[in-house]
Amino acid sequence: MNKPIGVIDSGVGGLTVVHELMRQLPKERLVYLGDTLRCPYGPRTAEEVRRFTWEMVDFLLTKNIKLLVVACNTATAYTLAELQEKLSIPVIGVIQPGARAAIKFTTNNHVGIIGTEGTIRSNAYLDALHTIKSDIDVYALACPAFVPMVEKGILSGDYALDIIAQTLLPLKQFSNMDTLILGCTHYPLLKDVIQEVVGSQVTLISSSEETARETSTILELQQMLNEENEQCNHQFYTTGDVEIFTSLTNRIFNSSIDNLKSVSIEKVVI
Amino acid sequence: MNKPIGVIDSGVGGLTVVHELMRQLPKERLVYLGDTLRCPYGPRTAEEVRRFTWEMVDFLLTKNIKLLVVACNTATAYTLAELQEKLSIPVIGVIQPGARAAIKFTTNNHVGIIGTEGTIRSNAYLDALHTIKSDIDVYALACPAFVPMVEKGILSGDYALDIIAQTLLPLKQFSNMDTLILGCTHYPLLKDVIQEVVGSQVTLISSSEETARETSTILELQQMLNEENEQCNHQFYTTGDVEIFTSLTNRIFNSSIDNLKSVSIEKVVI
Numbered sequence: 001m002n003k004p005i006g007v008i009d010s011g012v013g014g015l016t017v018v019h020e021l022m023r024q025l026p027k028e029r030l031v032y033l034g035d036t037l038r039c040p041y042g043p044r045t046a047e048e049v050r051r052f053t054w055e056m057v058d059f060l061l062t063k064n065i066k067l068l069v070v071a072c073n074t075a076t077a078y079t080l081a082e083l084q085e086k087l088s089i090p091v092i093g094v095i096q097p098g099a100r101a102a103i104k105f106t107t108n109n110h111v112g113i114i115g116t117e118g119t120i121r122s123n124a125y126l127d128a129l130h131t132i133k134s135d136i137d138v139y140a141l142a143c144p145a146f147v148p149m150v151e152k153g154i155l156s157g158d159y160a161l162d163i164i165a166q167t168l169l170p171l172k173q174f175s176n177m178d179t180l181i182l183g184c185t186h187y188p189l190l191k192d193v194i195q196e197v198v199g200s201q202v203t204l205i206s207s208s209e210e211t212a213r214e215t216s217t218i219l220e221l222q223q224m225l226n227e228e229n230e231q232c233n234h235q236f237y238t239t240g241d242v243e244i245f246t247s248l249t250n251r252i253f254n255s256s257i258d259n260l261k262s263v264s265i266e267k268v269v270i
Numbered sequence: 271m272n273k274p275i276g277v278i279d280s281g282v283g284g285l286t287v288v289h290e291l292m293r294q295l296p297k298e299r300l301v302y303l304g305d306t307l308r309c310p311y312g313p314r315t316a317e318e319v320r321r322f323t324w325e326m327v328d329f330l331l332t333k334n335i336k337l338l339v340v341a342c343n344t345a346t347a348y349t350l351a352e353l354q355e356k357l358s359i360p361v362i363g364v365i366q367p368g369a370r371a372a373i374k375f376t377t378n379n380h381v382g383i384i385g386t387e388g389t390i391r392s393n394a395y396l397d398a399l400h401t402i403k404s405d406i407d408v409y410a411l412a413c414p415a416f417v418p419m420v421e422k423g424i425l426s427g428d429y430a431l432d433i434i435a436q437t438l439l440p441l442k443q444f445s446n447m448d449t450l451i452l453g454c455t456h457y458p459l460l461k462d463v464i465q466e467v468v469g470s471q472v473t474l475i476s477s478s479e480e481t482a483r484e485t486s487t488i489l490e491l492q493q494m495l496n497e498e499n500e501q502c503n504h505q506f507y508t509t510g511d512v513e514i515f516t517s518l519t520n521r522i523f524n525s526s527i528d529n530l531k532s533v534s535i536e537k538v539v540i
Contacts (some may be wrong), residue, residue, distance in 0.1 A: 024370070024373050024374055024402070025403075025404075025533070026402075026403050026404075027402070027404075028404075051504075052368070090491070096487075096490060097487070100483060100486050100487060101483070103294050103497075104294055104479060104482075104483050106398070130493065131484060131495065132294070132295060133295075133296050133496055134296075134297075135296075135298075172418070209374060212374075213370055213371070213374050214487050216370050216373075216402060216485050217367070217370060217487050217488070217492060218488075221360070221488060221491075222367060225401065225402065227401055
């Protein structure tokens with residue numbers, strides 16, 4: 001099916017999901033909308049997150065999408081159930097795929113979760129894990145400094161290491177954790193530094209990689225895969241400044257994705 | 271939804287999928303049927319495999335299952351599309367989940383596949399990979415000695431190492447492979463020896479683990495998860511000798527699954 005997949009995020013974090021969708025589903029066309037103007041969503045109220053998310057969804061529905069990926073953990077936590085109920089297309093959030101991957105990877109059932117204040121406060125990961133498996137022991141930690149750091153393009157170096165090490169100190173209380181969910185789509189961009197801080201004995205789960213994987217599963221189940229191997233012309237939209245968005249996009253993708261040259265980026269008012 | 275998940279296999283290999291379903295979906299009740307009497311399916315004709323598979327499916331449909339897992343790569347290769355078309359419940363095979371996991375894990379797009387003669391001859395993995403991503407370079411190798419070895423309970427030791435090393439010799443031609451799909455549900459039982467032979471630089475993909483993971487995804491999407499946390503009473507059926515089946519089941523599960531004590535095993539004629 002040659003319709004595009006729609007992807008929404010509060011800013012540029014969702015591009016880590018886009019990166020994985022391009023890698024794992026290279027025949028699929030993507031339409032992305034990042035609400036960079038109003039990012040971050042983490043500290044906002046549930047009502048605000050819900051309203052902004054619906055504005056993004058309404059915009060993408062005009063693009064004739066076949067499936068919607070909510071590539072923002074905060075938006076997933078507050079709106080997934082409602083979107084799944086009201087939309088006639090499949091809607092995939094980033095929380096359940098990460099939770100399922102953690103259940104697969106953990107061997108001692110001690111799972112850490114890091115995310116925005118909104119995501120952690122919502123208990124959405126805890127609920128997702130315990131709905132499936134009750135005896136998972138969870139330690140959840142909000143990391144409010146990480147999203148602004150990524151949106152500024154600070155992804156490594158001494159400053160990032162220092163902030164991350166300070167923020168993750170409370171995780172030391174949970175020293176037998178063998179799996180840590182990166183419960184925010186911005187965090188895969190800090191993966192190397194986070195791994196350095198928590199140690200190599202901890203498996204990091206990227207909700208971005210896992211969400212792309214489950215998108216593939218669901219597209220196949222619903223017989224919606226695009227089997228034609230044509231050039232994909234992806235469309236990216238931002239509610240904020242196009243130049244800043246473009247520069248961050250280039251930094252995030254580096255040169256690792258060939259077909260980034262087939263992306264058009266436009267500013268949009270929603 | 272408190273109906274059971276049905277699982278079919280040519281013998282005991284599918285129990286590796288059962289093991290993962292119990293671990294990743296501990297609230298779900300399972301009904302398993304292993305066609306031990308007519309195992310292995312690998313060398314049989316497509317027509318025979320199809321007929322035997324339908325006989326197993328017809329038996330499990332009488333158990334009011336909510337979802338069917340075809341936990342045998344050979345049966346998946348020859349019957350999945352037909353089962354998906356004709357049954358009104360979701361049907362999950364073991365090939366597509368392994369293919370998707372390989373696409374996620376490989377970084378150089380060089381993927382090896384080992385399986386039974388039937389699975390390899392069917393090109394089902396190649397098709398599953400290339401439907402999603404055309405530029406995956408694949409080397410497929412049939413390993414006819416492995417299933418009979420596992421069904422005899424030979425899972426490690428010098429004899430197993432010798433057979434596996436000899437069988438996998440042709441893979442040396444494909445020396446830059448970074449991912450190897452264990453394309454038979456018996457093979458996870460030989461995982462340690464296979465890893466020793468191919469080296470630690472190769473990621474082994476267990477179709478059993480990945481199929482359990484996707485079963486979880488699809489149950490949630492279809493709102494079919496069993497959210498009650500009650501004692502599961504699993505039912506295992508075999509077309510062969512119950513004592514041999516029980517002894518192999520114990521050997522496969524070891525003591526790693528607590529709720530194996532809640533399993534009843536019966537012989538059945540289909």
